[in-house]
Amino acid sequence: MTAVVVDKLFHAFGQGEMRREVLQNISFTIEPGEVVLLTGPSGCGKTTLLTLIGALRTVQQGQVSVLGQSLQGAGRRRRQQVRRRIGMIFQGHNLLRCLTAEQNVQMGADLLPDLSYRSRRDEARQWLRAVGLEDHMGKVPQDLSGGQKQRVAIARALAANPRLLLADEPTAALDSRTGREVVELLRRLAREQSCAVLMVTHDPRIDDVADRLLQMEDGRLMNAVQ
Amino acid sequence: MNRFWRGRRIPLSWLLLTRQPVRLLVALAGISFAGILMFMQLGFRDGLFDASVTVHRLFDADVVLISPRSASSVRMAGFPRRRLVQTLADPDVEGVTPVHWGLMLWRNPETRRNRAILALGFNPDDPFFVDPTLAEKTDVLKQKGRILFDQLSRPEFGPIADWYRDGRVVETEIAGNRVRVAGLVSLGTSFGADGNLLTSTETFLDLLPQKPPGAIEVGLVRLTPGADPEQVVSRLRKRLPKDVSVLTKQGFIDFEQNYWKSSTSIGFIFTLGAAMGFVVGCVIVYQVLYTDVSDHLPEYATLMAMGYRLSNLLGVVVREGFYLAAMGYVPAYLAGQGLYWFVRDATKLPVGMDLSRALTVMVMILVMCMLSSLLAMRRLIDADPAEIF
Numbered sequence: 001m002t003a004v005v006v007d008k009l010f011h012a013f014g015q016g017e018m019r020r021e022v023l024q025n026i027s028f029t030i031e032p033g034e035v036v037l038l039t040g041p042s043g044c045g046k047t048t049l050l051t052l053i054g055a056l057r058t059v060q061q062g063q064v065s066v067l068g069q070s071l072q073g074a075g076r077r078r079r080q081q082v083r084r085r086i087g088m089i090f091q092g093h094n095l096l097r098c099l100t101a102e103q104n105v106q107m108g109a110d111l112l113p114d115l116s117y118r119s120r121r122d123e124a125r126q127w128l129r130a131v132g133l134e135d136h137m138g139k140v141p142q143d144l145s146g147g148q149k150q151r152v153a154i155a156r157a158l159a160a161n162p163r164l165l166l167a168d169e170p171t172a173a174l175d176s177r178t179g180r181e182v183v184e185l186l187r188r189l190a191r192e193q194s195c196a197v198l199m200v201t202h203d204p205r206i207d208d209v210a211d212r213l214l215q216m217e218d219g220r221l222m223n224a225v226q
Numbered sequence: 227m228n229r230f231w232r233g234r235r236i237p238l239s240w241l242l243l244t245r246q247p248v249r250l251l252v253a254l255a256g257i258s259f260a261g262i263l264m265f266m267q268l269g270f271r272d273g274l275f276d277a278s279v280t281v282h283r284l285f286d287a288d289v290v291l292i293s294p295r296s297a298s299s300v301r302m303a304g305f306p307r308r309r310l311v312q313t314l315a316d317p318d319v320e321g322v323t324p325v326h327w328g329l330m331l332w333r334n335p336e337t338r339r340n341r342a343i344l345a346l347g348f349n350p351d352d353p354f355f356v357d358p359t360l361a362e363k364t365d366v367l368k369q370k371g372r373i374l375f376d377q378l379s380r381p382e383f384g385p386i387a388d389w390y391r392d393g394r395v396v397e398t399e400i401a402g403n404r405v406r407v408a409g410l411v412s413l414g415t416s417f418g419a420d421g422n423l424l425t426s427t428e429t430f431l432d433l434l435p436q437k438p439p440g441a442i443e444v445g446l447v448r449l450t451p452g453a454d455p456e457q458v459v460s461r462l463r464k465r466l467p468k469d470v471s472v473l474t475k476q477g478f479i480d481f482e483q484n485y486w487k488s489s490t491s492i493g494f495i496f497t498l499g500a501a502m503g504f505v506v507g508c509v510i511v512y513q514v515l516y517t518d519v520s521d522h523l524p525e526y527a528t529l530m531a532m533g534y535r536l537s538n539l540l541g542v543v544v545r546e547g548f549y550l551a552a553m554g555y556v557p558a559y560l561a562g563q564g565l566y567w568f569v570r571d572a573t574k575l576p577v578g579m580d581l582s583r584a585l586t587v588m589v590m591i592l593v594m595c596m597l598s599s600l601l602a603m604r605r606l607i608d609a610d611p612a613e614i615f
Contacts (some may be wrong), residue, residue: 007546029576056531056612083611096238098245103236110235111533117234159530203543 001068003164003196004053009062011048024049024219026062032163033194035187036074036210040216046200049216053198054166055079055088057184061194067163084111087157087195089167089186093149095141098187101128101152102137108159127155147178154186158193167189167199176205183209239545242522253514254554257591260507261558262565264587265579267499269566272491273577277416279479280484280576281346284413286356287323288455289313289462290478291445294471296563298485299344300418304441309470313462318453319380323352326430327443332421334384335398341382344419345373345400347430353448363409367426372408378574379421386410400433416573417486445470500590507594511550515602519543523605531611540603547599551592558591559584 012022022045023039032034038046051057052064055071056079059181064071069082087108095104106124109115115123128137131151141149150170157165173178183206190197199210207213215222237467243250278299291310295303310322326347331340348354366372375396377387387410389396396407405425412452413422449458455474462472473481487493519526526539544581562579 003410051612054531080530080533080535083531086533088531090528090531094524096525096528097237098241098521099236103241106236107529108532109240 001032002029002065003034003037003067004028004198005063005065006049006053006064009049009052009059009064011045011052011057012059014207022219023052026221028214028221030164030196030198031106032196033191033209035190035197036199036212036214037210038198038200038216039204039207040213040222041202044214046077046128047199047217050166050168053164054088054109054218055082063178084160085163087165089150089153089157089161089165089170091169091172093141093146093173095149095152095156097141100138100140101133101144101148104141104152105155105159108156111160124155127159128152130158130189145225146174146181150174150182151177151185154182154189158189158195161193163195165195165197167197169201169203170199171201171203173205179203180206239542240506240549242341242518242542243546243549249514249517252384253324253510253550254557256510257507257550257554257595258557258561260503260510260594261555261587261591262561263503264500264590265562265583266565266569267496267503268583268586269562269569269577269579270575271496271500272583273569273575273582274417274496275483275486277414277575278418279482280414280416281344281422282475282479282482283358284360285475286353286361286448286479287446287475288449289447289455289458290297290473290475291447292471292473292478292481293443294469296443296471297489298418299327299416299482302443304438304443304471305445307440307442307445309443309466309534310445310447312466313447313469316458316461316465318449318458320445320450321353321448323348323354323446323448324355324427325444325446326427326434326437328434328437329419330400330423330427330433332383332423333399334382335386335389335396336384338462339382341420343379343421343423345423345425345429345430345433347425349386349427354446360411364424366408366425367429369408370426370432371403371405371429372425373405373429374409374411374424375407376413376415376422377410378412378414380415380574381614383421403433405429405433414576417492417575504590504594505517507591508598511547511595512598512601513542514550515546516605517597518546519602519605526606527611536607539606543599543603543606544596547595547602548592551595554595555588555591558587562587 007027009023009026010122012019012021014020020125026049040046052059053066060103102124105127106121109120109123112120125137128134131154133148133151136144136148171183174182187209293305294302307324310324313319313322322463328345329342330345332343333340346540350364354364355361363374375386386396386407390407390410397404411424415421449455459474529539566577566579569575
């Protein structure tokens with residue numbers, strides 16, 4: 001099953017004179033396990049495209065189908081169910097400040113159905129080990145460095161066992177070396193899970209981790225680089 | 227059991243609340259304060275209504291006669307004593323006790339200041355109190371100029387009880403007549419009467435010589451065992467002229483309580499006070515939950531983006547409200563107990579914690595917190611997961 005199918009997607013914000021087309025005739029697909037980078041200048045519609053695929057916005061015109069589910073005309077409930085199967089990593093880490101690293105990851109694992117509390121906790125611990133934070137499980141986000149926080153966010157996104165991972169500039173708040181480490185970790189773990197990744201970035205130093213690059217400009221997809 | 231553990235989640239509401247201990251403490255202080263306010267106001271109100279009938283409850287009577295002009299225990303009017311004697315014509319009436327009832331000026335033997343005290347005059351040979359230990363004591367009143375003093379009276383009447391227990395001869399003046407304390411009883415004060423004394427009819431009339439003879443304020447009627455007071459009351463109402471009101475004992479108690487409930491603003495004031503406490507509590511809890519939700523809005527949005535349902539998150543806010551209610555109630559209850567004790571000690575009013583009030587305030591606090599969390603939830607609906615990118 002194809003992870004993402006986008007076909008002739010249009011999207012606009014505003015009404016009447018204020019109407020602004022942000023996405024125009026976008027079509028592409030992402031295969032399972034594929035790592036795709038989406039680049040382009042600020043304001044070209046990358047994030048809008050990501051939120052549409054992430055079932056966070058309603059599709060206006062065109063086809064978006066994620067993990068076999070069409071999002072065309074999908075209501076609140078259906079979008080919420082689709083989101084459960086998508087992992088999301090944000091520009092800021094967006095961890096819950098009142099929870100420890102382990103509890104934050106478990107908030108992801110808690111979405112798994114039919115698992116006991118203990119096994120969900122073990123799941124969370126195992127993911128923290130996978131991102132190399134076994135010594136920081138009991139720390140709250142405030143006591144973690146930027147790179148560590150982003151790694152917790154990766155563990156949290158993967159703990160829900162997603163088939164698709166969406167990342168919005170995960171390296172934006174990190175220095176180049178840490179950013180590189182985080183992205184490589186992300187790719188390795190996604191590969192192991194055969195989880196497709198769509199990552200928005202305008203950091204050209206990480207282009208080489210991708211299987212494919214998608215370039216956007218003014219709401220249009222420029223070319224697909226293999 | 228298995229299902230239960232499967233449902234177990236990270237206690238997010240609890241962790242959100244306890245992340246900022248100072249704010250939590252302020253919130254709890256506010257909720258407790260509101261609870262204490264409600265406890266106090268409702269306690270005073272019920273205490274007042276209870277206290278106004280402490281004496282009434284003690285009477286050995288099934289049916290009570292009073293003047294229709296009487297407004298309350300502190301404004302009793304007289305009616306002809308003949309009316310009480312007429313009730314004996316009813317086959318179900320076993321006996322009657324005429325009672326004189328009025329306020330007198332009691333002179334504090336220590337400071338020599340005068341103060342109004344509620345005096346009850348009756349024939350010591352007639353049954354008067356239900357409680358046999360009280361009834362025994364009335365024997366000493368057969369001697370002229372003797373009174374029984376209510377040791378629960380306010381201290382402004384003088385250290386009568388202490389002196390009496392020390393074995394001293396306690397004498398003072400009422401309206402220029404010398405009286406001697408011949409014993410102590412425990413009746414209790416009310417908002418209307420700061421103190422009580424019991425005496426014989428003879429002494430009572432000596433103390434108030436201007437009273438018209440043949441008039442009494444209260445008539446106690448005792449019925450034969452098994453007689454229905456309601457039926458006797460309706461028979462007596464038909465038989466007796468309109469210059470007297472016939473009430474059951476409960477009717478007499480209600481008459482007194484109704485005066486305080488409806489003819490004075492006391493009930494309204496205290497209920498309003500309790501309502502104010504409720505509103506203050508609502509505002510505090512709402513403020514706390516609203517800022518809490520606003521502060522964590524990006525986090526709630528993140529959870530929604532991860533695939534949590536809006537109802538999951540609403541549940542978090544409801545639980546926060548519930549925890550606040552539970553944690554705020556305990557100190558309010560304890561402080562309420564302490565304050566009741568303090569008020570009892572200072573005012574001698576029968577103010578105490580009872581189960582129904584404890585439950586009322588608990589429900590009020592719970593409603594207050596739930597209502598506030600419902601209002602705070604509206605903020606949560608603003609959380610748009612698409613905005614966090």
